[in-house]
Amino acid sequence: MNRLRNRLILVFGFATLAPLLVTAWISVSLLKLSLAPTGELDQVSKSLEKTGRELYQRARESLKMDATLGRLKPEQYPGPTRDSWPAAVQEFYASDEADHFALAGTNGDRLDYLVRHGDAVWVYSTSLHGVGMNQISDQYAHARALVARDLRRGFTYTFLLLTAAIWIVAFLALIYFAHRISRPIQQLTTGLSEVAAGQLDYRVPSAGDDEIGAAIQTFNRMADELKQSQERLVYVARLESWQALARKMAHEVKNSLTPIRLTMEEIAARQSGPGREFFEQAAQIVVDEVMSLERRVRAFSEFASEPEIAPKAIDINSLLEERIALLRAAHPDVIYSTRLAPEHPTAYADEDLVKGMLTNLLENAAQAAEPGGAVLGVTTAATGRVAIEVHDSGPGLNPQARRTLFEPTISFKRGGMGLGLSIARKSALLAGGDILLVQGELGGAAFRVLLPVA
Numbered sequence: 125m126n127r128l129r130n131r132l133i134l135v136f137g138f139a140t141l142a143p144l145l146v147t148a149w150i151s152v153s154l155l156k157l158s159l160a161p162t163g164e165l166d167q168v169s170k171s172l173e174k175t176g177r178e179l180y181q182r183a184r185e186s187l188k189m190d191a192t193l194g195r196l197k198p199e200q201y202p203g204p205t206r207d208s209w210p211a212a213v214q215e216f217y218a219s220d221e222a223d224h225f226a227l228a229g230t231n232g233d234r235l236d237y238l239v240r241h242g243d244a245v246w247v248y249s250t251s252l253h254g255v256g257m258n259q260i261s262d263q264y265a266h267a268r269a270l271v272a273r274d275l276r277r278g279f280t281y282t283f284l285l286l287t288a289a290i291w292i293v294a295f296l297a298l299i300y301f302a303h304r305i306s307r308p309i310q311q312l313t314t315g316l317s318e319v320a321a322g323q324l325d326y327r328v329p330s331a332g333d334d335e336i337g338a339a340i341q342t343f344n345r346m347a348d349e350l351k352q353s354q355e356r357l358v359y360v361a362r363l364e365s366w367q368a369l370a371r372k373m374a375h376e377v378k379n380s381l382t383p384i385r386l387t388m389e390e391i392a393a394r395q396s397g398p399g400r401e402f403f404e405q406a407a408q409i410v411v412d413e414v415m416s417l418e419r420r421v422r423a424f425s426e427f428a429s430e431p432e433i434a435p436k437a438i439d440i441n442s443l444l445e446e447r448i449a450l451l452r453a454a455h456p457d458v459i460y461s462t463r464l465a466p467e468h469p470t471a472y473a474d475e476d477l478v479k480g481m482l483t484n485l486l487e488n489a490a491q492a493a494e495p496g497g498a499v500l501g502v503t504t505a506a507t508g509r510v511a512i513e514v515h516d517s518g519p520g521l522n523p524q525a526r527r528t529l530f531e532p533t534i535s536f537k538r539g540g541m542g543l544g545l546s547i548a549r550k551s552a553l554l555a556g557g558d559i560l561l562v563q564g565e566l567g568g569a570a571f572r573v574l575l576p577v578a
Contacts (some may be wrong), residue, residue, distance in 0.1 A: 152287050180235075183252060187237045191248040213238065213245050264313050308336045314341055316493070324351040326411025356553060359530065432472045433554055439578040440469050440510055445502045447482040457495030462502070467504035471575035473555035480576070481503050481548045481559070485514040488544065492518030498566055509557070510575045518568035521561070529561060 130287045201209050209217070216224050216238045224238045228249070237248040311328045318326035324347055327490045328340045441464045471478070489499045493516045502513040521529065530549045549559045557574040564570035 135488065138301075146290050147287055150283070150290075154291075165222075172244060176345050179252070183235050183250065184237075187225070187235055187248055187250045187506050188223075190250070191237055192241065196248045196250070198246035198248045201245045201247065206243075209245070212236070213247065217245055218242075265268060281359070295349075300534065308340060312336070312340055312343060312490060315340075315347070319343075319347055352558070356558060359549070418424060433477070435473050435555065438471050438475055438478060439471060440503050440512055441465065442577075443475070443478060444503060444512060447479065447486055448501060451483070451486050455490040456495050456497075458490045459496075459498040460502050461498065463500065465503045465505055467505060469510045470578040471510040472578040473557070473575045474483060474551075477551040477555050478573075481551050481573055482512065482514075484544045484548045485559075485573070489514050489516035489518070489569070492568055494515045494518065497568075500566055505577065508577055510577055512573040512575070513562065513569040513570060514573075515566045516568040517566040520564065520568045526561060530559070 136249070139204070148427075187196075194504050201213050202447065205214045206214070206217070208457070212226055213227070216226075222240055226236045226238065228234045228236045235250050235252055237250075308328075315326055315328040327347060328343050329566075330337060330340055330344075426439045444462065444464070448462065452460055453460075486499065493499055497517040499517075500515040502511075502515070504511045504513075545559075552573055552575070553557045556576045560572045560574065562572045
């Protein structure tokens, strides 16, 4: 699943659709709010119109009744003066109506009742008590225009303000998510630059389980492997210099030891008479020391040699049990135990080299544990490697021993020559693996042999 792509799509969709939806919702809400006062104003207008009609109708009926009963004195317009009549009176006279009601006055606050009398027109008038119908109509129209204008202006300003606010919030959210997505990439780029500059200890913090997180984890593994490869290369380079020195020393010492041993044997054989016993003892001491030197020379020769490698599939569980069974008889007071991988991991390596490594590590563990101690053998398989661990209950290793553990000619046990672990690690490197010092489970030292999976 392309999680990075999906995340980018979601961020883009959120950054575009969310402001659009929020803006649309706010626009609809503002429209509803803006239309609500107009509707109420229409209702008020209808109520006023109805009230005005009723008032006008009552005023007409009252005026007509007062005119009929003679309660009001009319203003008469005789026929001969028709040219000087007001326009409203002339218009009424020209019509066919017998009577007519009309609003008059500046604001429509007077009601006129026009009645035809032959060629004359009588006009009865009454006041509407300060209620100007035209003024009411004008005020209503002005109020409606004012409300519409203010609502339109308020709606426009509010809409622009909210749209700007939503856009700013969406833009800030987009910047935040972009930073969240780009920051691991920047960290990975920095890590690549640091490793390229030789800082193999630099690691990038893990950032989830998506593509970027997988790339960061791969980078950290690559940096680990580069660091281990660098350490192995340095070790191999130093080992080669020690091997060259060992070959030269073994050759020179061997050339001197052989004639010394032969001469002393010849002297011991020819010696007779008084003092023979002393000469035999002295000769035997010299021969023993020469043989000890020859044994050391053979060890240096083995260290300097490059054996032929014949890798094949090896059942690690069986090989570890075989080595333990072989050494159990030599150390009967040491308690051996195993914790084997149930899947029976198979390594691809030279069997003789692996046997030599395990024998050396198990022998060292038994000597460190001493009688009554314990040795534990563990096998596991993970990430393309087979691991064999050897733990002991001995006193462990001091800091100085940890720093120079695999250096040739450095020994921290009595009678040792300091070549065992160096030869074992060289064998592990030749097999495509390595030997590492790990945390012990029994309180003492622990070593882990890594080998490639078959």
